[in-house]
Amino acid sequence: MRNLRLLVTTLALCLPVSLFAAAPLTDYVAAVNNLKLGPETATVSNVTWTVGHMKLRLTSGSIARVMAGNEPIGVFFKGNGSFDYETVEAAELPVVEHNVKAIAHVKMTADAQHATLSDDFTEILIAGGGVPMPAVTESGAATLADAFAQHVAFFGRARVTPLAHILAVQKFSFPAAKRLRIEIRGGRDNLLYDLDEAEDHDESLVTVAGPTQFVSDKRVKDWLFPNLLSDQPVGRDHWTTARPPFALTGLDYTLTADDDNAKADVTETIARLTPGQNVLRFDMQSERIVRANQPARTYHVRSVTDAQGRALPFHHDMNDLVVAVDTVADPTLKIKFVIDGDFLVREGGDNAWQLRLGEPWFPLPRQLAGQAYTVHSVLRIKKPFIGIAPGNTISRRDEGDYNVVENVLDKPVEFTMVEGGKYNLSEEKRGERTVRVATYGLRNDRASKQLTNLAFDFIEYYELFLGAFPWKEFNIIQVNTYGYGQAPPATMFITNEAFNSMLSSVDEDAVSADQFFSQGINERFAHEIAHQYWGYVVRDPSPEETWLAESFAEYSAALALKKLMPKGEGVYNRLVSQWRTGARQATAVAPIPYANRIEGDPSLTFRQRFGLLYEKGPYLLYALHKEVGDTIFLTFLKSYQKSFAFKAGSTKDVAGLLGFITKKDYKPFFDQYFWGTAMPQ
Known part of the structure; x- marks a missing residue:
């Protein structure tokens, strides 16, 4: 057998014309999801290959091309090797050191400005685009087919973004950008290295390992989870957030809910950085395990179309959604999604469910910087439940078996939510502002009045040094549990203790501050109302x-x-x-x-x-x-x-x-x- 010559060449992964240029997104995804080795396998010894801040040493072993259909997308190596990963982001060194000690076994050497993480390995898969790759120019080594199949099966258990999705975005949207994943196995830790100049503009190293706590679900026991060691910016300093590849600027949806089941008809207005971004990648929930070893609750993306109703190719997997939009020339476009599933979960068997803040039950840009959208919502909720959504109320009405509410958020936000359940609503309007309290189960007029007064008091005070309160309507929703608060836009979730406080006062309209605040609700209440300024007026x-x-x-x-x-x-x-x-x-x-x-x-x-x-x-x-x-x-x-x-x-x-x-x-x-x-x- 003859030694492999490693040539730094753009031939392998930087072809001027894609072999999939005429094929739809779904064909490319299918090919990457069914990777094969090329026919040539070669031996290699004492070769060094570097990309970004990762240096690989292939000491001895065999190497072969990795093919997606007829297109080479990387190489697979089996043998003995080692790596050095360097972070030059000095600010992250304390957390890198902490994480290495807490979850990893790699060797770390560091000074005040940088750190190097090192380990050995017995096999690696390098896959990507826009990166000069090792070229397999000789043959004669034994086949690696069995080892490759075992490698793919192992990393297939990892709960990470599908390789096919990240490569599709690079190929069809950012072909000149470097995008690389390296799967490292056989050392003291199993690792993933990621170089991303296309979307997040960072470089990272994570371990992949099984659950660290007891789990009873057999599926989860078999999964591998990413745990971060290092993440450093690429092409920017740490003061600067990377520009998102696209932004969600408008959300218009109708949600129809019946027991556990829901259907969402969603129209999103998307602003791309350039019209050449032909594939967009979203966060989109795939499933949710509610009970151990029982079928998961599912989110099905049934169709994706453009404004003219033309079908857009898409692929949905592992809480990730890619959509091909190459038929739309305008950088601003509307995409319509139809989503259904049994994803309405009554926590603890309550007569209520929640589509939570930040939860991608509809397609969301992956970057917070890409989430700045107005919202028009219509909730059709099967009686006796009612729906609650943030924003100005256009109407609340009955339509046969359904309670319907329509709302508008006319200022851009980065989160929204939906609540459905057996709620009683009470509201009070002062000037142009309405505070609405939703009590769970039974009416609680006294608590509603006290919380309403408290909300108006905090809002009035915040306006003195933070400016006008951003919303004309503000919801306070009881959550049937204890010990937390949360702040969706124009909304506060607050738990039972805020509604069950034993308050007394000569004036029934007044809050007994000593009694109320002694319950510990004060800080939570003030904090969540302040989030309407810090989180929505100013977004992170x-x-x-x-x-x-x-x-x-x-x-x-x-x-x-x-x-x-x-x-x-x-x-x-x-x-x-x-x-x-x-x-x-x-x-x-x-x-x-x-x-x-x-x-x-x-x-x-x-x-x-x-x-x-x-x-x-x-x-x-x-x-x-x-x-x-x-x-x-x-x-x-x-x-x-x-x-x-x-x-x-x-x-x-x-x-x-x-x-x-x-x-x-x-x-x-x-x-x-x-x-x-x-x-x-």
């Missing part, structure tokens, strides 16, 4: 900017409690002390922007994430407030809301506006305390 465009929603809402809530509560100064000081203590317990693990990347024991990661976003973040705002004083700080908050109203914010803009107002450079502050792990004194 990426997971790295989550603090713009959570930390700013938390600090705004503290200001409201300080003003409105009896002994509010003491409450505020208690919160500051709590933030300081909690932040110090979490800050060494990761900087604030990488709070969502922490891996390991779920109970610990929850606490660490909470410590960064809900404690260190607001503590930084407290430190800034203390430094600049009330007038400047409140002016900054109001100016930021005004300048970025219904736009995506960024920490870079936060630092810039503070600097403009105070004539001081705040970039060092954010480098040290936001991107770094230090705590202000």
Whole structure:
């Protein structure tokens, strides 16, 4: 057998004319989902190949081309090798070190500016587009067919985006961009490396492993889950969110619900960066396991058409949807989806179900920065349930066996939701604003009145330093459980304790603040209303900017409690002390922007994430407030809301506006305390 010569060539994966150019999307997806090895297999020894920040050493073994139909898309290697992956994103080094210790066994060497993760392997699959690939130019080695089949079967258990989908986007939308996945097996960890210059503009390394906690479902036991080790930006700095390949700007849907079953007729207005983006990739739920070892609840995409009713090719798999739109020339287009399934889940057997905030029960852009859409909704809910959706109410009516409500959100949002159930509605209008309370099961007029008053009080106070409240109608919905709140647009979910508080007052219309706030609802209530500003008026465009929603809402809530509560100064000081203590317990693990990347024991990661976003973040705002004083700080908050109203914010803009107002450079502050792990004194 003769040694393979590795040639850096564009022939393998950068052909000027695609072999699938005349074939539909679905043919290409089918080919990638049925990969084969080319006829030639060659030996290789002591060869190094580098892409991005990944260096592979193929010490000894055999290699063959990987084919999608008749098109080469990569290579498969079996033998002995090793890799070095380097991250040069200094800000992520603490969380990389934490994650390696928590979930991996790779070797890590690091200094203050970069880290290298290393391991051995016995087999790798390299697949991608736009990347010069090793070319198999000799033959004579033994076949790798059996080893390749075993490799594909193993990584087929991974709950990750289908390879066919990411390659289809690169091929048909961004053919000049580098897009690569490397599947690494046989070392101390099984790994996936991803290079993405097409959609997310990042480079990452993850482990793939089975569940870390006990699960009783046999399907889930067999799955492999990605766990992040490193993710660094490509072609941008960490201050800058990558531009999404397209944006959802308008959502118009009718949802018909009957027991567990639903049908959604959805029309989306999509704005592409360029008309040459011929394949769009969405988040779209495929299934949801509700009961162990029972059939999963399913979401079926029945059809996808353009504005003229012409069918658009699509493929839906693993919570991912790709749609071919090459027949539409305009960069702005309308796509119609018909979706059905048994995806209405009554948690705990309740007489209620929820299509949750951020849940892709309709096709959503994968990037938060691509979600800025108005909403027109029509809910047709089988009686006796009623539907609740955010926005101005156009009408609420009966249509035979169905309760119908129609709503409009006329300002762009990045989330929406639907609630259906046995609810009783009460509402109060003051001026042009209506607060509506939905109590679960039985009427609760007293709690409804108290919560309505409280909502108006918080809204009135926030308007003083954050500007006009963004919605004319605001819903407060009871969730039949305990211990949390959540803020969809123009809506608050709040749990039973807010409705069951034992309150008494001489004036039945007044809230006994000491009694009400002693229940611990105050902070949640104030926080969720503040999210209507921090999360919707100013959107967070990426997971790295989550603090713009959570930390700013938390600090705004503290200001409201300080003003409105009896002994509010003491409450505020208690919160500051709590933030300081909690932040110090979490800050060494990761900087604030990488709070969502922490891996390991779920109970610990929850606490660490909470410590960064809900404690260190607001503590930084407290430190800034203390430094600049009330007038400047409140002016900054109001100016930021005004300048970025219904736009995506960024920490870079936060630092810039503070600097403009105070004539001081705040970039060092954010480098040290936001991107770094230090705590202000």
